[in-house]
Ligand SMILES: Nc1ncnc2c1ncn2[C@@H]1O[C@H](COP(=O)(O)OP(=O)(O)OP(=O)(O)O)[C@@H](O)[C@H]1O
């Protein structure tokens with residue numbers, strides 16, 4: 251295996267004061283190897299964004315957030331790192347792009363200025379060199395005629411171009427890890443596809459690891475090396491895309507996959523169609539397995555929380571009380587449905 | 589950009605036209621005969637009628653408006669019914685004091701309220717943020733003139749440091765002018781600051797939640813640079829609009845302060861004119877106030893275009 255770049259260990263994020271605090275992310279552990287694309291999937295509100303923001307330290311200064319556990323990046327625990335050191339990591343070693351490219355660029359600053367700002371913070375390039383580098387970055391992400399567009403304002407760019415500019419901005423510091431929080435959700439299908447291709451190409455060219463958050467299992471199938479399925483702030487299953495898609499061990503994963511007509515068809519619907527709704531984390535989590543109320547396979551044991559167990563296959567973990575034989579049945583049933 | 593400003597300019601002219609019509613008809617239809625007021629209780633009816641004719645008040649309102657409009661457009665605002673001085677001269681004499689008071693107070697208010705609002709927003713969870721906001725809210729509920737009276741008692745009656753009344757024009761003595769304006773400007777600024785701080789705080793908290801602020805944080809920008817480069821300019825856009833809307837508050841506040849500190853400005857001139865039914869002066873004051881209002885809003889539009897590229901190039 252290649253070198254582990256990021257190792258998250260028992261990450262727990264609470265929001266609010268003392269006894270009224272809600273647990274948004276609980277005991278979450280995962281790792282990302284250098285150059286790897288990890289997809290995080292799960293329904294809305296399951297804590298994907300909170301996880302991503304915790305990794306890059308965006309909610310460490312937000313009122314009411316309490317984060318515990320360990321986030322090891324390059325041998326250092328980011329959770330105990332002081333803010334100035336963390337700032338030297340953000341934008342340089344690790345960067346992030348967001349869901350809505352319409353609002354993630356400052357409307358009052360030129361596109362070029364916003365990229366140059368990052369170059370000025372993290373490098374020692376002079377004014378001219380920064381500008382040259384910015385043109386280079388913009389061309390690299392596929393902005394046509396980058397030299398002429400560098401002084402444009404965000405409102406003069408289309409949604410797809412803004413997301414490209416955001417990627418250029420994220421690349422400015424040559425990061426080892428890019429966190430992309432639903433970067434294609436707000437874009438049309440064609441643009442979506444182009445952005446995915448771009449991210450994959452950048453990963454291949456630079457060996458940059460990517461944490462890609464999405465609702466869309468089609469996207470996962472297309473770009474991920476590994477996938478982590480989250481439910482109610484916890485990881486319920488993780489493994490290589492191949493393992494998880496062909497032999498899902500958790501009824502929730504199986505349900506998500508079953509709601510897709512066929513994975514190799516080009517147009518895939520967004521995931522959903524498991525009956526019921528996930529628990530609202532701010533109102534406290536249910537006893538035992540959080541998926542139990544929606545699970546067709548629930549039995550007595552499910553009233554206590556199942557531990558993460560390995561299937562025996564490399565890195566394939568899941569959190570479910572069903573017996574291995576029953577879990578195998580899940581995969582088969584799904585294939586019959588499909 | 590040019591067409592945007594031209595459109596605003598046309599709008600400004602139209603606004604002024606309607607305000608002038610309003611100023612004329614409001615006074616024309618007001619009860620009471622200015623000629624009678626002018627002559628006092630002892631005048632005979634014949635004398636009142638003669639003066640009424642002499643002042644042109646016996647003409648139909650429409651015709652009087654046409655005459656008034658023609659004269660106004662040619663820059664002649666008439667003569668005061670009270671002092672018989674040209675309204676133009678009265679306004680010209682009163683304007684500098686008011687302009688100085690209003691602009692200096694606004695400047696002081698913005699220079700204090702903008703950084704304060706931004707800081708309170710950035711540190712909205714620290715121990716001092718809540719007490720500061722509470723103090724600001726308290727400030728909103730204290731009437732402006734009350735602050736003025738406290739200041740007069742403290743600084744001129746007790747400490748005898750500053751004059752409590754009287755205005756020294758800039759042209760006569762710069763030091764004297766500054767001394768005479770410290771208390772009035774402080775009073776008016778204190779009147780403006782609380783609501784401005786509160787507005788800036790709310791606007792800045794909104795901006796701090798914007799996704800582009802996260803982008804700036806995610807690229808490693810420090811908290812001060814985020815506040816100055818990203819939050820402040822975006823907060824300024826909405827704050828400028830708010831200042832434009834608060835202009836009425838500034839004008840009414842200026843009137844009160846002029847009266848408290850006996851500053852011979854537009855506010856006091858208008859106040860006396862209203863008390864004495866001096867219609868030409870009232871009309872002149874309304875026109876000047878409206879022109880100021882329209883001019884400031886035009887300046888605000890220009891400032892908009894300068895700050896926001898979406899207005900400039902959109
Ligand atoms: N700043 C915040 N204040 C209050 N609640 C929050 C905040 N951020 C997240 N939450 C709550 O935490 C939970 C997880 O939110 P999160 O944004 O991580 O979900 P998500 O998986 O990213 O969902 P989506 O797919 O809709 O983006 C939600 O219940 C949300 O309401």
Ligand SMILES: [Mg+2]
Pocket residue numbers: 298299300431
């Ligand atoms: Mg999210």
